[in-house]
Amino acid sequence: MALSIKTPGGIWAKLIEQAAAAAKKxxxxxxxxxxLVGSRGAGKSTLLNRFLYxxxxxxxxxxxxxxxxxxRKPSNFDHExxxxxxxxDVGGSPEFAQEIASGDHFLTVKQxxxxxxxxxxxxxxxxxxLTTLLHWLDQIKRKLAxxxxxxxxxxxxxxxxxxxxxxxxxxxxNEDKDIVYHSGISIIIAATKYDTFKDQDPEVKKVMARTLxxxxxxxxxxxxxxxxxxxxxxxxxxxxxxDERKLLxxxxxxxxxxIFTGLEKKPTMKxxxxxxxxGALIVPAGLDKFRDIGRPKGTVDGNVAAGLQEWKDLxxxxxxxxxxxxxxxxxxxxxxxxxxxxxxxxxxLTELEAYRKEQDAAKDAARKKVAALRTSSQAAxxxxxxxxxxxxxxxxxxxxxxxxxxxxxxxxx
Numbered sequence: 380m381a382l383s384i385k386t387p388g389g390i391w392a393k394l395i396e397q398a399a400a401a402a403k404k405x406x407x408x409x410x411x412x413x414x415l416v417g418s419r420g421a422g423k424s425t426l427l428n429r430f431l432y433x434x435x436x437x438x439x440x441x442x443x444x445x446x447x448x449x450x451r452k453p454s455n456f457d458h459e460x461x462x463x464x465x466x467x468d469v470g471g472s473p474e475f476a477q478e479i480a481s482g483d484h485f486l487t488v489k490q491x492x493x494x495x496x497x498x499x500x501x502x503x504x505x506x507x508x509l510t511t512l513l514h515w516l517d518q519i520k521r522k523l524a525x526x527x528x529x530x531x532x533x534x535x536x537x538x539x540x541x542x543x544x545x546x547x548x549x550x551x552x553n554e555d556k557d558i559v560y561h562s563g564i565s566i567i568i569a570a571t572k573y574d575t576f577k578d579q580d581p582e583v584k585k586v587m588a589r590t591l592x593x594x595x596x597x598x599x600x601x602x603x604x605x606x607x608x609x610x611x612x613x614x615x616x617x618x619x620x621x622d623e624r625k626l627l628x629x630x631x632x633x634x635x636x637x638i639f640t641g642l643e644k645k646p647t648m649k650x651x652x653x654x655x656x657x658g659a660l661i662v663p664a665g666l667d668k669f670r671d672i673g674r675p676k677g678t679v680d681g682n683v684a685a686g687l688q689e690w691k692d693l694x695x696x697x698x699x700x701x702x703x704x705x706x707x708x709x710x711x712x713x714x715x716x717x718x719x720x721x722x723x724x725x726x727x728l729t730e731l732e733a734y735r736k737e738q739d740a741a742k743d744a745a746r747k748k749v750a751a752l753r754t755s756s757q758a759a760x761x762x763x764x765x766x767x768x769x770x771x772x773x774x775x776x777x778x779x780x781x782x783x784x785x786x787x788x789x790x791x792x
Contacts, residue, residue, distance in 0.1 A: 408492075408493055410493065411463070411494075413465065413466040414497070415467070415497045416480070416499070417500055417511055417569075418501055418507050419473075420441065421500060421571055422501065424441055425571075426571060426630075427439075427466065429608055430630070430631055431450060433631065441470060443470055444471045445470075446467070446468040447468075449466060452635070455639060455640055464638045477518075480515075480518040486564070488526055491523065491526055498511070498568050500568065503576065505587060506698045507700075509694050509698070510701060513594070519562065520562070523563065527563075544563070544642050545561045545562065545564075545599055548644070550664075551665075565642060566599065568600050568603070570660070571605050572608075573604040573606035575606075577606070583697060586697045596669065597687060601633060601646075603660065604626065604661070608623075608627070622659075625650060626661075652666055654671070674686045
């Protein structure tokens with residue numbers, strides 16, 4: 380039997396070789412987690428649909444809430460397996476998006492290693508672009524800080540490893556690598572509807588382009604213009620739609636790399652970088668420079684925040700900002716009100732409020748009980764210690780307690 384196992388080409392030898400090869404295969408990078416965020420109506424759902432189904436003709440309905448889908452691809456590490464990407468399209472009202480960003484399902488401990496966030500801004504509404512972009516970058520920073528803190532409290536080095544990974548793969552040869560914010564995750568800024576913006580005055584396009592370049596570069600993000608997403612896939616394409624198709628294909632290749640390969644390997648694109656504001660921007664993370672972008676006031680220093688504020692002030696003059704407004708309160712028209720339904724709703728709301736108060740009272744009582752138990756448990760050792768000290772005093776040479784003499788009179792003889 381021993382000879383047959385060692386015989387080259389034998390069945391046992393082949394099985395041993397296969398087992399050894401399987402043991403050497405890397406486990407893979409795990410599931411990817413992708414979020415598309417941005418302003419309402421910017422084209423998040425359409426962009427996602429074009430990424431997943433490039434040749435489909437229909438335009439998806441705008442997302443109302445958090446919509447989930449997924450994508451699969453043969454693993455780069457083991458072609459017999461498929462990698463999985465969980466994809467969320469965050470739509471709906473600004474309040475809902477804010478709740479998702481600050482909740483327990485966005486950039487969690489399990490997600491940050493393979494997370495990709497696509498911030499979609501709308502070039503057809505230039506006044507909302509910078510406001511939306513800075514808002515979501517701030518949300519990402521806040522959530523990553525909270526998530527990374529959980530690792531750091533346990534003494535884990537993963538947050539710093541993720542930051543160094545991004546720095547070494549994307550910015551190793553960049554002169555600004557030490558003053559750029561490295562988030563540790565992949566961020567893409569997708570500026571959609573370029574087809575509605577490209578005919579603007581050159582100075583207008585210059586201000587928008589350089590502002591976005593400064594923001595993207597300072598946050599270690601990829602920046603891409605996209606256009607004509609609604610018209611792509613209809614078969615007969617003009618030269619303009621052909622150019623827009625190339626932009627989409629370029630975006631798709633980048634997404635596939637960041638999702639299924641990640642920052643373990645430096646991404647490559649189908650199209651060369653484009654920094655000139657006269658065309659559609661294609662700015663890979665790590666290839667831009669602050670001195671090439673410049674500052675409106677001409678200052679040359681390493682103050683990234685001051686440069687951002689200068690570009691923001693200039694951008695606000697060209698494109699008066701639109702605040703992220705709250706959604707209007709939904710009210711039912713008086714013609715469609717139903718008294719019985721309203722009464723049931725009011726009763727349920729009253730019951731819910733009573734239940735909440737009952738739960739709050741129970742929690743308060745439980746807290747008081749725990750506090751009382753802690754107080755009594757802390758007091759018991761003090762009393763025990765006092766008794767022990769008293770007993771020890773008699774044992775250690777102190778005079779024993781004197782017995783009281785009887786108060787009865789002595790008998791006389």
